[in-house]
Amino acid sequence: MAAPEAVTADDRARVVTAAALKAAEALQISKTTLGRILGLSPASVTRLASGTELRPDTKPYELALLLLRLYRSLDSIMGGDRSLAREWLASDNRALGGRPLDRITTIIGLTEVTAHVDAFRARV
Structure with missing residues (x-):
C-alpha cells in the first residue's frame, strides 16, 4: 500500500x-x-477568482479560515x-448589535459573529 502524499502549503492555499x-x-x-472581510482590495479579490491564491502566512488567509468556519x-x-443563511446575515440582530453581514467586515466583528453562531451550533 502506497503512503499518502503529504499536503503542501500550496495545496492548503x-x-x-x-x-x-x-x-x-x-x-x-x-x-x-x-x-x-479579508482585508483585500476588490482588485485582489478579482485576482483570487482568476487563480491567485491566499498565502498561508498572511492575515487574509487566516480571515478566510474564519469566514469558512462561519x-x-x-x-x-x-x-x-x-x-435562510443569507437572510440571517442580512437581518438586524440585536444580540450582535447590527446586521451580521456588516459586522463581519471587521476582524472583531467576524470573530464575534462566528463565536455567536458557533454557540448556537453547539446546541444543535
Missing part, C-alpha cells in the same frame, strides 16, 4: 482560496464585501438552506 470564494458565492457576499456553522444550523 488552493483549497482555502477556492472554498472561501465558494462560501462567499453561496452567501451572495459581493467581491467588495469579501475584500473588506459558513460551515451557518450551513449546519440552517440545515443547508442557503437562502
Whole structure:
C-alpha cells in the first residue's frame, strides 16, 4: 500500500482560496464585501477568482479560515438552506448589535459573529 502524499502549503492555499470564494458565492457576499472581510482590495479579490491564491502566512488567509468556519456553522444550523443563511446575515440582530453581514467586515466583528453562531451550533 502506497503512503499518502503529504499536503503542501500550496495545496492548503488552493483549497482555502477556492472554498472561501465558494462560501462567499453561496452567501451572495459581493467581491467588495469579501475584500473588506479579508482585508483585500476588490482588485485582489478579482485576482483570487482568476487563480491567485491566499498565502498561508498572511492575515487574509487566516480571515478566510474564519469566514469558512462561519459558513460551515451557518450551513449546519440552517440545515443547508442557503437562502435562510443569507437572510440571517442580512437581518438586524440585536444580540450582535447590527446586521451580521456588516459586522463581519471587521476582524472583531467576524470573530464575534462566528463565536455567536458557533454557540448556537453547539446546541444543535
